[in-house]
Amino acid sequence: MCDRGAELVSSAELADGSGTTAAQVRKDLSNFGSFGKRGQGYAVEELRARLESILGLVRPRRVAVVGAGKIGSALLGYRDLTSRGFEIIVAFDIDPDKVGRTVFGVPVLPMNELEHRLAADGIEIVILATPPAVAQEVANRVTSAGVAGILSFAASKLETDGSLAVRWMDVALELEGLSFLISAATNGVEEP
Amino acid sequence: MCDRGAELVSSAELADGSGTTAAQVRKDLSNFGSFGKRGQGYAVEELRARLESILGLVRPRRVAVVGAGKIGSALLGYRDLTSRGFEIIVAFDIDPDKVGRTVFGVPVLPMNELEHRLAADGIEIVILATPPAVAQEVANRVTSAGVAGILSFAASKLETDGSLAVRWMDVALELEGLSFLISAATNGVEEP
DNA sequence: ATGTTCTTGTGAACTCTTTCACAAGCCTCG
DNA sequence: CGAGGCTTGTGAAAGAGTTCACAAGAACAT
Numbered sequence A, B: 001m002c003d004r005g006a007e008l009v010s011s012a013e014l015a016d017g018s019g020t021t022a023a024q025v026r027k028d029l030s031n032f033g034s035f036g037k038r039g040q041g042y043a044v045e046e047l048r049a050r051l052e053s054i055l056g057l058v059r060p061r062r063v064a065v066v067g068a069g070k071i072g073s074a075l076l077g078y079r080d081l082t083s084r085g086f087e088i089i090v091a092f093d094i095d096p097d098k099v100g101r102t103v104f105g106v107p108v109l110p111m112n113e114l115e116h117r118l119a120a121d122g123i124e125i126v127i128l129a130t131p132p133a134v135a136q137e138v139a140n141r142v143t144s145a146g147v148a149g150i151l152s153f154a155a156s157k158l159e160t161d162g163s164l165a166v167r168w169m170d171v172a173l174e175l176e177g178l179s180f181l182i183s184a185a186t187n188g189v190e191e192p
Numbered sequence C: 001a002t003g004t005t006c007t008t009g010t011g012a013a014c015t016c017t018t019t020c021a022c023a024a025g026c027c028t029c030g
Numbered sequence D: 001c002g003a004g005g006c007t008t009g010t011g012a013a014a015g016a017g018t019t020c021a022c023a024a025g026a027a028c029a030t
Helices: A011-018 A022-030 A044-054 A070-076 A079-083 A111-120 A132-144 A171-185 B011-018 B022-030 B044-054 B070-076 B079-083 B111-120 B132-144 B171-185
Strands: A061-066 A086-093 A106-110 A125-128 A149-152 A165-168 B041-043 B061-066 B086-093 B106-110 B125-128 B149-152 B165-168
Touching (some): A011 A022, A061 A111, A061 B171, A070 A086, A070 B070, A079 A086, A079 B171, A086 A111, A106 A111, A111 A132, A125 A132, A132 A149, A165 B171, A171 B061, A171 B079, A171 B149, B041 B044, B061 B070, B079 B086, B106 B111, B111 B132, B125 B132, B132 B149
Parallel strands (some): A061 A086, A086 A106, A149 A165, B061 B125
């Protein structure tokens, strides 16, 4: 909307642009203050700035990727991340064939440099794209290196202390969700 | 658990294996019948079979990937999908350099064969890994081809009729969520 | 000025989800 | 066989999240 030069936007417009309701948009925003203009809507540029600060993206977040396999390296070249305020600084892998290379401009370092480089590069978020078997161990090392958040692509649950935020992305889990919805819409549940 | 040969599992064990509570596990399962054994727990093998049928995964679901770019092709070789009941049958791309090849054993076909092959191969779920600009158009074509569900990696909202189930995966959105949690844990919200 | 038309911000009502807590049932052991 | 130790299934209570609905304010035309 900023690019399109729009000045104002109503909660109703925001709602159908994002698949929710006008009341929801207003309630949610009101949690962070009341910066709409009655009778007018929200000032687009101010709203953008407010959301940026609410999300903590006034400055780009520094991100590292651990595991330069299929998913890991796909992420290294993902433009969408840069444009939305995340900078992928460095990647790590255990495979000597991958270490030392640069993938989409991001250097791939060996695992023994992990703690050192996370600290030296001021990494705030680690994307975990390792095999599930080592995910927990990497999570431990990352935690002790003082990283603030982990986004894990490993399905396995991670045991962490409360000092960092953790989120999961699991393609198979989402597909299972779809499969459930599809079954519910057609058959209902089939007896085993 | 099946592999480990466990016979029975309690709601409490399931809960800490999956980051929820025992009561939640029991309530959820009870929606689909009462198949636990009082004083014992749930029979592992029966539970597996029940979940499989609840999720509609008694037979593997047939999946196609549209867009063989970075994310698309990473998914084509993703073992986890196969092991969890999804078969990637075919992929599509618009780029002539990619069309005709086989990536991780999956053939990449041109976009003009889309509708025909989705129908011929009995595809139930499409994973959308195209640039956002064409996501809506592909979604329309996929819908009319009678597919039952879409998993979209494009951030843009898709307009679809109620005939299919749609889910989104958005890495940047998850990172924004993490960034918010990190900010909330440290600074609180910073003024814009 | 005044009336009309918008749209926000927000208590209150409502709905949905989670947690509590306990009767009912199964198993083992003395 | 009966007591004791577990664990499910589930109403009822508590807690979250969403929607309603309307007063308050802003712009604009007359």
